[in-house]
Amino acid sequence: MERVYIGDLKNHVGKEVTIAGWVDIRRDHGKLIFIDLRDKSGKVQMVALPNHKEAHELANTVRPEWVIQVRGMVNKRPERMVNKDEANGDIEIEMLEAKVLSKAQELPFEKGTEVNLDTHLDNLPYTLRTPRSQAIFKVQATIMKAYRDFLIQEGFIEFNAPKLIGEDAEGGANSFDVEYFGHTAHLAQSPQLYKQIMVGVFERVFAVGNVYRAEKHSTSRHINEYTSLDIEMGFIKDHTDVMDMENKLLAYIMKELKEKHAAEFKLLGAEIPEVPEKIPTLKLREAQEIIKKEFGEDPKNAPDLEPQHERWLCEYSKKTWNSDFIFVSHFPITKRPFYTYEDENDQGYAKGFDLLFRGVEITTGAQRIHDYDMLIASMQKKKLNPEKFSFYLQAFKYGMPPHGGFGMGLERLTAKLLSLENVKEATLFPRDLNRIDNLLSK
Amino acid sequence: MERVYIGDLKNHVGKEVTIAGWVDIRRDHGKLIFIDLRDKSGKVQMVALPNHKEAHELANTVRPEWVIQVRGMVNKRPERMVNKDEANGDIEIEMLEAKVLSKAQELPFEKGTEVNLDTHLDNLPYTLRTPRSQAIFKVQATIMKAYRDFLIQEGFIEFNAPKLIGEDAEGGANSFDVEYFGHTAHLAQSPQLYKQIMVGVFERVFAVGNVYRAEKHSTSRHINEYTSLDIEMGFIKDHTDVMDMENKLLAYIMKELKEKHAAEFKLLGAEIPEVPEKIPTLKLREAQEIIKKEFGEDPKNAPDLEPQHERWLCEYSKKTWNSDFIFVSHFPITKRPFYTYEDENDQGYAKGFDLLFRGVEITTGAQRIHDYDMLIASMQKKKLNPEKFSFYLQAFKYGMPPHGGFGMGLERLTAKLLSLENVKEATLFPRDLNRIDNLLSK
Numbered sequence: 001m002e003r004v005y006i007g008d009l010k011n012h013v014g015k016e017v018t019i020a021g022w023v024d025i026r027r028d029h030g031k032l033i034f035i036d037l038r039d040k041s042g043k044v045q046m047v048a049l050p051n052h053k054e055a056h057e058l059a060n061t062v063r064p065e066w067v068i069q070v071r072g073m074v075n076k077r078p079e080r081m082v083n084k085d086e087a088n089g090d091i092e093i094e095m096l097e098a099k100v101l102s103k104a105q106e107l108p109f110e111k112g113t114e115v116n117l118d119t120h121l122d123n124l125p126y127t128l129r130t131p132r133s134q135a136i137f138k139v140q141a142t143i144m145k146a147y148r149d150f151l152i153q154e155g156f157i158e159f160n161a162p163k164l165i166g167e168d169a170e171g172g173a174n175s176f177d178v179e180y181f182g183h184t185a186h187l188a189q190s191p192q193l194y195k196q197i198m199v200g201v202f203e204r205v206f207a208v209g210n211v212y213r214a215e216k217h218s219t220s221r222h223i224n225e226y227t228s229l230d231i232e233m234g235f236i237k238d239h240t241d242v243m244d245m246e247n248k249l250l251a252y253i254m255k256e257l258k259e260k261h262a263a264e265f266k267l268l269g270a271e272i273p274e275v276p277e278k279i280p281t282l283k284l285r286e287a288q289e290i291i292k293k294e295f296g297e298d299p300k301n302a303p304d305l306e307p308q309h310e311r312w313l314c315e316y317s318k319k320t321w322n323s324d325f326i327f328v329s330h331f332p333i334t335k336r337p338f339y340t341y342e343d344e345n346d347q348g349y350a351k352g353f354d355l356l357f358r359g360v361e362i363t364t365g366a367q368r369i370h371d372y373d374m375l376i377a378s379m380q381k382k383k384l385n386p387e388k389f390s391f392y393l394q395a396f397k398y399g400m401p402p403h404g405g406f407g408m409g410l411e412r413l414t415a416k417l418l419s420l421e422n423v424k425e426a427t428l429f430p431r432d433l434n435r436i437d438n439l440l441s442k
Numbered sequence: 443m444e445r446v447y448i449g450d451l452k453n454h455v456g457k458e459v460t461i462a463g464w465v466d467i468r469r470d471h472g473k474l475i476f477i478d479l480r481d482k483s484g485k486v487q488m489v490a491l492p493n494h495k496e497a498h499e500l501a502n503t504v505r506p507e508w509v510i511q512v513r514g515m516v517n518k519r520p521e522r523m524v525n526k527d528e529a530n531g532d533i534e535i536e537m538l539e540a541k542v543l544s545k546a547q548e549l550p551f552e553k554g555t556e557v558n559l560d561t562h563l564d565n566l567p568y569t570l571r572t573p574r575s576q577a578i579f580k581v582q583a584t585i586m587k588a589y590r591d592f593l594i595q596e597g598f599i600e601f602n603a604p605k606l607i608g609e610d611a612e613g614g615a616n617s618f619d620v621e622y623f624g625h626t627a628h629l630a631q632s633p634q635l636y637k638q639i640m641v642g643v644f645e646r647v648f649a650v651g652n653v654y655r656a657e658k659h660s661t662s663r664h665i666n667e668y669t670s671l672d673i674e675m676g677f678i679k680d681h682t683d684v685m686d687m688e689n690k691l692l693a694y695i696m697k698e699l700k701e702k703h704a705a706e707f708k709l710l711g712a713e714i715p716e717v718p719e720k721i722p723t724l725k726l727r728e729a730q731e732i733i734k735k736e737f738g739e740d741p742k743n744a745p746d747l748e749p750q751h752e753r754w755l756c757e758y759s760k761k762t763w764n765s766d767f768i769f770v771s772h773f774p775i776t777k778r779p780f781y782t783y784e785d786e787n788d789q790g791y792a793k794g795f796d797l798l799f800r801g802v803e804i805t806t807g808a809q810r811i812h813d814y815d816m817l818i819a820s821m822q823k824k825k826l827n828p829e830k831f832s833f834y835l836q837a838f839k840y841g842m843p844p845h846g847g848f849g850m851g852l853e854r855l856t857a858k859l860l861s862l863e864n865v866k867e868a869t870l871f872p873r874d875l876n877r878i879d880n881l882l883s884k
Contacts, residue, residue: 003677020677020843022841023841039645040597040644040646065840065841066841067841067842067843101677101812101843101844102812102813102841102843102844103814103841104839104840104841105814105839105840107840123836124639124833124836125639125642125833125834125837125840126836126837126839126840128639128640128642128643129642129840133643134643134644137599137601137643137644138599138644141599141600141601144600145590148587148590152587155482157579157580157583158583158586158587159579159583160652160669160852160870161870161871162652162667162870162871162873162878163652163667164652164666164667164878165878165879166878166879166880166882176606176620176621176622177620177621178618178619178620178621179618179619179620179621180618180878180882181656181658181875181882183878183883185878187606187620194870197566197567197570198570198870200567200570200571201570201571201575201576201579202482202576202579202580203481203482209651209652210602210604210605210606210651210652214623216623224606225604225605225606227602235445235462235543370509370543370544371544372545372547390880391566391567391879391880392567394565394566394567394568395567395568397546397547397568398507398546398547398549398567398571399464399465399507399509399544399545399546400509400544401462401509401543401544402543402544410602428601428602428603428604428636428640429603429604429636431604431606433623436604436607436608436622436625436627437607437608437833438608438832438833440608440622440623440625441625
């Protein structure tokens with residue numbers, strides 16, 4: 001008999017079905033044994049009665065996380081047993097026949113036990129099976145899908161950027177070294193140079209892929225391998241075209257999440273933010289004035305925002321404009337990468353922006369330099385050797401339109417959306433200073 | 443004035459528009475200067491007349507690959523000038539005003555010049571702009587999209603597998619070493635272990651991501667960093683469920699390519715294959731019998747197929763069943779990875795398969811072992827230390843359904859579909875023994 005998903009059982013009331021999944025909970029009431037069975041689509045309560053002897057015996061032996069297949073009758077529950085708050089709360093499966101597909105050993109702890117982050121990570125193949133983790137990564141998959149769908153609608157083409165990069169280009173202190181046939185290669189910190197090259201080919205491109213930061217800090221918002229959602233678009237008037245595109249993209253993602261994941265957000269006690277028609281924007285200097293005036297700390301023209309400043313600005317944005325999002329633009333050009341475009345009307349400052357969301361930066365973007373000579377001059381100012389960028393520079397030798405883009409960390413966005421305390425909870429298999437799956441030996 | 447895409451000009455005949463793009467060709471007829479302008483959506487012929495003095499002067503100075511913006515009138519061409527074989531062959535833009543967005547230096551060679559592969563790769567930021575390369579990577583983007591759309595419809599959830607893996611697990615001779623905070627990590631050769639873990643979480647999962655092989659061979663079908671399209675599905679009856687899913691997936695991809703990329707296939711002189719309702723399948727031993735009988739070479743029970751054998755089998759499949767695809771199943775279990783399921787009805791042979799397409803293997807798949815004790819025994823048989831797999835093994839300790847999956851190289855599939863001679867032509871920025879963007883210094 002064809003397997004029926006548990007989520008579809010309501011269409012089979014009064015009929016015999018075959019279902020399969022994991023034993024979620026087993027409650028032994030002597031003659032009656034209740035088992036909650038779980039598959040990818042949901043959960044259902046089953047009951048084993050003594051008159052179906054073999055099924056009853058099997059129900060007696062199974063334990064949580066055993067995988068079983070069951071032939072059973074889909075019965076309506078008696079009125080007083082109906083649980084209206086549960087998906088299959090009005091039905092019950094009477095077990096007729098059952099077989100074990102796979103046993104499970106004793107569990108390290110009961111599922112759903114609150115454990116500390118290290119214990120969670122030590123046991124991921126088990127802890128990812130909790131409703132909480134499943135919800136997080138379902139939401140994350142939908143963010144990726146919505147991101148792609150929106151950009152494809154807008155005429156962007158997806159490409160795969162290489163992660164293995166040469167000795168030239170953006171290497172440096174924060175990159176991991178790879179032993180490459182007698183050479184030292186690096187793991188990419190971003191697809192930046194490649195997405196700019198691709199603007200010369202397709203004008204509008206995006207990429208989704210892992211990037212690497214060999215940073216030794218251990219905070220709740222950093223990981224050493226993460227997924228970067230990147231876009232780059234040509235023929236822009238300036239960086240505000242990129243900000244507008246991101247604004248629309250975020251609105252689309254939130255709309256999709258609302259349609260598909262109300263239940264997951266409820267489970268996690270998180271709220272899907274409203275995206276304003278136009279996300280408010282402050283220049284860094286304006287933002288610093290506000291911090292001074294409203295929060296009593298003078299950032300004194302610091303070239304960047306401290307984490308506390310980001311939190312304050314988000315608080316201010318929420319209060320003033322009812323927006324969970326706020327753009328901060330015009331950081332000093334000296335503190336931005338060599339390819340960043342300086343604002344000709346506000347010299348010394350970049351046509352670039354960060355996007356802050358619920359207290360943290362989730363995006364960095366900018367208009368880029370498209371003129372070859374300007375780019376060479378900018379490299380020289382930053383003491384970079386243009387020779388090392390010869391491959392990339394070809395794009396600019398052979399005609400590049402004004403362009404810009406941004407990068408967004410998928411895990412950090414997921415964590416902030418779902419109000420998770422640590423980005424590692426939104427990273428399937430997080431790598432950090434001390435851990436690749438297991439803790440690294442000292 | 444809002445920019446109009448060149449591909450949409452036919453809707454603006456008799457009107458003034460602003461367009462922007464790259465100078466593709468410039469033909470100087472003295473008073474009349476013709477420029478073909480190219481953007482992401484197509485090409486159009488423009489004409490500069492002496493009566494629009496400034497535009498004419500600018501047209502006189504521009505060279506191929508300069509990026510310009512043009513205000514112009516969309517005119518119907520006189521009947522005798524119409525070129526019916528070109529997209530905008532019946533219109534022409536009269537240049538009224540123009541400005542240069544970006545100049546280009548002298549080109550290394552004229553666009554479209556046939557160059558050898560090394561020259562092509564040396565100049566990728568320029569050579570990717572040819573219609574040929576654009577066609578290849580548009581098709582590749584659609585393959586990725588179709589792959590995802592189909593699997594999401596079938597209830598699969600996408601996840602991002604880590605590429606940075608620990609000292610344990612599948613390391614070994616063919617993996618690249620990464621210096622990781624005083625430890626040696628490796629670049630993943632596949633997401634295999636993670637996608638199996640994820641079957642325990644979501645039953646059906648897929649991943650798209652770079653994988654790495656530190657193999658020193660230099661052939662037309664190998665690269666050291668490629669994109670792997672992976673799936674893994676739970677609650678299967680055996681490996682044939684996985685083959686059926688791949689069969690349907692391929693049919694969906696080809697349908698999408700037919701709808702969207704007839705022009706690209708035509709340009710490349712390639713044909714979109716028909717996918718049979720049921721792709722023919724041979725056991726390895728049957729395939730070897732056929733090779734012996736039909737092609738006169740005895741593979742003598744070799745545990746794998748030689749490249750020439752793969753070509754012959756595809757030839758045979760085409761001739762016999764009119765299929766560009768053929769599955770070969772039941773390779774000796776001793777030659778397959780430790781997680782491969784042995785066929786209980788054909789002992790010594792794997793419930794696994796390769797898919798051959800146009801003379802080359804594009805997929806390897808199998809049912810996997812889901813029983814913890816069987817898995818440990820299989821590791822021990824292969825002289826692997828189960829301790830090193832302790833993280834992965836948790837999935838099996840805590841109940842795993844029968845499952846299987848496959849991996850498919852995106853670039854190799856693209857190359858074969860488009861009849862490209864070398865997989866590097868279907869790889870945006872190929873890394874090999876001698877090259878990461880530029881040739882590596884000796």
